[in-house]
Amino acid sequence: MNTFLKRFILFLVVIVIGVFGYSYYNDGLLSQPLSPKKTVTFTVGDTKLKVFYNRPSKRDRAVFGALVPYNQVWRTGANEATTFKTNTPLKIGNDSLPKGKYTLWTIPKDTAWTVIFNSKMYPWGVDETMKPMREPNFDVIQYIAPVEKLRRTVEQFTIAFDNSTDNLSLTMAWDDTKIVVPLK
Secondary structure, three states, X not given: OOHHHHHHHHHHHHHHHHHHHHHHHOOOOOOOOOOXXXXXXXXXXXXXXXXXXXXXXXXXXXXXXXXXXXXXXXXXXXXXXXXXXXXXXEEEOOEEEOOEEEEEEEEEOOXXXXXXXXXXXXXXXXXXXXXXXXOHHHEEEEEEEEEEEEEEEEEXXXXXXXXXXXXXXXXXXXXXXXXXXXXX
């Protein structure tokens, strides 16, 4: 066997060992993450909207009032802070949201959620003590969205845009709870 072939085989062995090592220490190469990343986009006319978030699952847990405590700021998803981007100004409730990129925070309550658009970008949703990183002085808009109770359970936290009745809205649903934020 020539030297080149020996080195090539050694190189392949090192690669295989590296892949197996990575797989062993990172719960497998092909396993699904517990809170997968999701990007949702919507275009209507000249307006382009985009939300990036991570989707935690219910997995037989009590969600609101337990896993996600009531009356406390939630990063609105898992892992990184959820972001909302618009290329045109929007009207949310009685307030105007300038075009730009925002982090999206919520304060869930039993009957209504406070939805917060914050102008600061955070590298992660929580700090090392698991407290939300949101700084209130960067809040641009706070909107109170009433809670709708669902008949069917939503297993994975879901953010979506709805324009089915020509009334654009941002919806969030998880477990038996849904909120709607009207966008104009």
